[in-house]
Amino acid sequence: MTTGENSVVYMDNNATTMVAPEVIEAMMPFLTDYYGNPSSMHTFGGQVGEAVSKARADVSQLLGCDVEEVTFTSCGTESDSTAILSALRAAPDKRHIVTTRVEHPAIKNLCENISSFTGHKYRVTRLKVSDEGLLDLDEYVRALTEDTAIVSVMWANNETGVVFPIAEMARMAKNRGILFHTDAVQAVGKIPIKLKELDIDYLSMSGHKLHAPKGVGVLYVKKGTAYVPYMSGGHQEGGRRGGTENVASIVALGRACRLAEEMMEEENTRVKRLRDKLEDGLLASIPRSLLNGNKENRLPNTSNISFEFVEGEAILLHMNRFNICASSGSACTSGSLEPSHVLRAMGVPFTAAHGSIRFSLSIYNTEQEIDFVLDKMPQIISDLRQMSPFWPGD
Amino acid sequence: MWEYTDTVTEHFQNPRNVGEIPDAQGTGDVGSLACGDALKLTLKIENDCIVDAKFKTFGCASAIASSSALTEMVKGMKVEDAEKITNEDIADFLGGLPKEKMHCSVMGREALEAAIADYRGLVLPSAEGEIVCECFGVTDIEVSRAVKESNLRSVEEITNFTKAGGGCGKCEDKLRALLLETVSEDLKTVPVIKKAKKMTALQKIKQIEEVLDREIRPELKKDGGDIELIDVDGDFVTVSLRGSCTSCTNSETTLKEYVEKKLRELVLDSLIVEEDK
Numbered sequence: 005m006t007t008g009e010n011s012v013v014y015m016d017n018n019a020t021t022m023v024a025p026e027v028i029e030a031m032m033p034f035l036t037d038y039y040g041n042p043s044s045m046h047t048f049g050g051q052v053g054e055a056v057s058k059a060r061a062d063v064s065q066l067l068g069c070d071v072e073e074v075t076f077t078s079c080g081t082e083s084d085s086t087a088i089l090s091a092l093r094a095a096p097d098k099r100h101i102v103t104t105r106v107e108h109p110a111i112k113n114l115c116e117n118i119s120s121f122t123g124h125k126y127r128v129t130r131l132k133v134s135d136e137g138l139l140d141l142d143e144y145v146r147a148l149t150e151d152t153a154i155v156s157v158m159w160a161n162n163e164t165g166v167v168f169p170i171a172e173m174a175r176m177a178k179n180r181g182i183l184f185h186t187d188a189v190q191a192v193g194k195i196p197i198k199l200k201e202l203d204i205d206y207l208s209m210s211g212h213k214l215h216a217p218k219g220v221g222v223l224y225v226k227k228g229t230a231y232v233p234y235m236s237g238g239h240q241e242g243g244r245r246g247g248t249e250n251v252a253s254i255v256a257l258g259r260a261c262r263l264a265e266e267m268m269e270e271e272n273t274r275v276k277r278l279r280d281k282l283e284d285g286l287l288a289s290i291p292r293s294l295l296n297g298n299k300e301n302r303l304p305n306t307s308n309i310s311f312e313f314v315e316g317e318a319i320l321l322h323m324n325r326f327n328i329c330a331s332s333g334s335a336c337t338s339g340s341l342e343p344s345h346v347l348r349a350m351g352v353p354f355t356a357a358h359g360s361i362r363f364s365l366s367i368y369n370t371e372q373e374i375d376f377v378l379d380k381m382p383q384i385i386s387d388l389r390q391m392s393p394f395w396p397g398d
Numbered sequence: 399m400w401e402y403t404d405t406v407t408e409h410f411q412n413p414r415n416v417g418e419i420p421d422a423q424g425t426g427d428v429g430s431l432a433c434g435d436a437l438k439l440t441l442k443i444e445n446d447c448i449v450d451a452k453f454k455t456f457g458c459a460s461a462i463a464s465s466s467a468l469t470e471m472v473k474g475m476k477v478e479d480a481e482k483i484t485n486e487d488i489a490d491f492l493g494g495l496p497k498e499k500m501h502c503s504v505m506g507r508e509a510l511e512a513a514i515a516d517y518r519g520l521v522l523p524s525a526e527g528e529i530v531c532e533c534f535g536v537t538d539i540e541v542s543r544a545v546k547e548s549n550l551r552s553v554e555e556i557t558n559f560t561k562a563g564g565g566c567g568k569c570e571d572k573l574r575a576l577l578l579e580t581v582s583e584d585l586k587t588v589p590v591i592k593k594a595k596k597m598t599a600l601q602k603i604k605q606i607e608e609v610l611d612r613e614i615r616p617e618l619k620k621d622g623g624d625i626e627l628i629d630v631d632g633d634f635v636t637v638s639l640r641g642s643c644t645s646c647t648n649s650e651t652t653l654k655e656y657v658e659k660k661l662r663e664l665v666l667d668s669l670i671v672e673e674d675k
Contacts, residue, residue, distance in 0.1 A: 057655055239508075312429075313456065314456065315434065315435065315456060315457050315458050315461075316458075317458035317459055318410070318457065318458055318459055318461075318462060321410065321459050325411070334434065334458070342434075342564065343434065344535075354431045354432040354434075355431055358431070358434045390416070390456060391413065391416050391454055391455055391456075391462065392455070392456040393427075393436055393437070393454040393455070393456055394431055394436070394456055395436040
């Protein structure tokens with residue numbers, strides 16, 4: 005696979021992102037010269053510990069929280085599991101979880117198999133979404149009961165980019181004395197977050213979604229909130245997460261958080277404009293194409309579009325011939341036989357669900373790339389439709 | 399990313415015979431939008447010989463490639479010869495398909511069969527079966543046939559080949575029963591072992607022995623090996639490999655991938671097979 009030099013038109017940033025050059029530069033010394041263990045007594049190791057502290061400060065700055073509230077983990081999934089299992093153990097008498105039908109597998113599958121982790125049976129309420137992927141807050145309030153141990157709702161959906169009203173939902177949970185977790189893997193760095201002002205108890209984030217490398221994540225735990233380590237071991241992370249720190253990646257994540265803060269404005273202006281140009285252009289030039297997800301309450305970088313009567317994997321593989329990278333919610337791309345659970349929860353008809361393509365941009369995308377994709381897509385869709393037995397004709 | 403062969407990629411990128419023959423003598427229409435793939439095959443037949451074939455396909459790369467391959471294979475063939483084409487033949491023509499994509503080749507075979515039945519004015523027997531998988535509309539006849547033709551031995555394989563069980567998963571028990579029924583029919587043995595959730599230790603040992611005797615030992619003997627049951631303690635099944643198995647470097651794989659898999663499938667899916675050393 006070729007990289008760099010713009011040989012790839014990369015529009016799959018909700019899957020993973022390019023490691024930013026300044027992030028590489030910041031982390032490299034910790035893979036070469038500064039290999040000491042932060043826990044060591046000598047200065048050689050100690051200076052590495054300082055770098056970890058600095059990274060923690062950078063993360064807390066982006067999240068708007070205290071440094072003590074930041075725990076480094078290996079990924080978003082580990083953060084999610086740690087948060088949910090902590091909350092459940094903190095409220096051993098409560099046997100109810102509230103979540104949504106559109107969560108990432110990290111939460112979805114955990115909730116589905118929760119009894120095998122806890123040894124107890126839980127009732128799980130999975131909130132419905134509208135055809136635009138939005139939650140009904142009345143239904144949410146009704147779902148909260150005396151028995152509810154935790155609410156877990158993603159901040160922004162990875163497939164459609166739809167953003168949920170997390171501040172409000174967290175407040176509602178707090179009013180009922182219920183712990184609140186949010187999987188903010190897609191939201192951090194794209195929309196401003198000030199945890200100090202919010203009633204969120206746990207928040208998960210992942211490094212590789214904001215231009216840090218894979219293999220590092222963060223769990224935010226509000227001061228005073230119940231916590232049970234998922235990985236037991238040494239005293240690292242204040243005893244919250246044993247295991248020698250993934251120093252280079254932690255340093256990288258700190259640098260990436262600073263970059264995200266610097267770029268937040270650009271993400272919400274230039275990147276958003278590029279996304280809108282791409283979206284409007286595709287919807288205008290390709291008949292029977294439709295937008296999945298609410299247009300307003302959305303991440304600035306994501307656009308999920310269905311092309312009716314054609315299948316997503318076939319579209320992606322034709323795009324691949326032009327080195328255009330994106331994702332699909334079709335059955336065939338997932339290895340399962342049914343289209344994405346998110347699109348099905350939204351009630352997207354089968355004519356469209358199998359032909360959905362997710363474009364997710366980053367600050368590295370250019371106007372030329374948007375023009376290139378706009379130039380190639382109509383022909384790709386048209387060719388496949390000529391082959392489709394369902395295509396009613398132009 | 400799927401690992402497609404060069405032939406699959408080539409047929410996907412340059413599909414042959416796309417279109418529809420207007421006055422076709424045989425038309426096969428299978429699959430649906432809901433299922434995520436569909437194929438309409440039209441054949442021009444003169445003197446029982448397929449002189450032209452065209453297709454229209456909605457589906458992934460391997461569905462398009464399978465359709466393209468199928469049309470290339472049948473053109474110029476006698477109907478009675480085309481009838482003998484199996485899904486494995488289509489997959490072989492393409493240099494193989496990922497196992498999760500085998501249902502694409504099955505769709506090709508089904509369309510061909512439907513087109514030939516249409517030409518002869520017959521009703522397909524598979525359409526008369528009873529629906530087992532509601533999600534994908536797969537009948538018991540189709541499942542049994544796939545089990546026999548492709549020598550399927552697990553529910554997962556049935557799903558890969560026919561899609562049955564790939565949706566809500568509620569038909570899993572039915573599929574397992576159908577699998578056992580079909581397999582034991584195949585082996586010409588009457589008793590069908592029902593998978594009981596709770597078994598006494600004695601029942602468990604008896605069933606394990608039965609499966610070892612009927613299914614596993616004959617296979618191992620083909621390669622000059624043998625197996626003996628040493629002990630059953632809870633879910634732990636201790637066995638001893640004999641004959642050529644003792645010196646075989648793959649004995650661990652045989653134990654886990656074959657013996658354990660078989661016992662889990664036919665007796666209890668929590669069983670763990672260990673070798674007595």
